[in-house]
Amino acid sequence: MAKTIAVAEQTTTGVQSLKAQPARFLAFLKEVRSEMRKVWWPGWPEVQTTTVVVLITVFIFAGYFWLVDNIIGRAIESLLHALTGS
Numbered sequence: 001m002a003k004t005i006a007v008a009e010q011t012t013t014g015v016q017s018l019k020a021q022p023a024r025f026l027a028f029l030k031e032v033r034s035e036m037r038k039v040w041w042p043g044w045p046e047v048q049t050t051t052v053v054v055l056i057t058v059f060i061f062a063g064y065f066w067l068v069d070n071i072i073g074r075a076i077e078s079l080l081h082a083l084t085g086s
Contacts (some may be wrong), residue, residue: 042050
């Protein structure tokens with residue numbers, strides 16, 4: 001019964017909901033501003049260091065996958081030549 005009363009109290013008309021929108025939007029903006037003040041932004045040296053680490057890692061993985069691809073490709077090619085008798 002208490003739940004029914006709470007739901008009945010929460011139901012609003014469309015006009016009341018529209019009137020509440022600007023206040024809700026302003027409250028949202030205040031919360032966003034408050035959360036953005038808590039954000040920590042990295043400095044330029046840290047961005048440079050992280051970028052170098054990412055680039056080196058990408059090249060290492062690219063080399064690894066190139067090597068594995070060549071090994072598997074040559075193995076399959078040799079197998080196909082052996083099976084077809086060419």
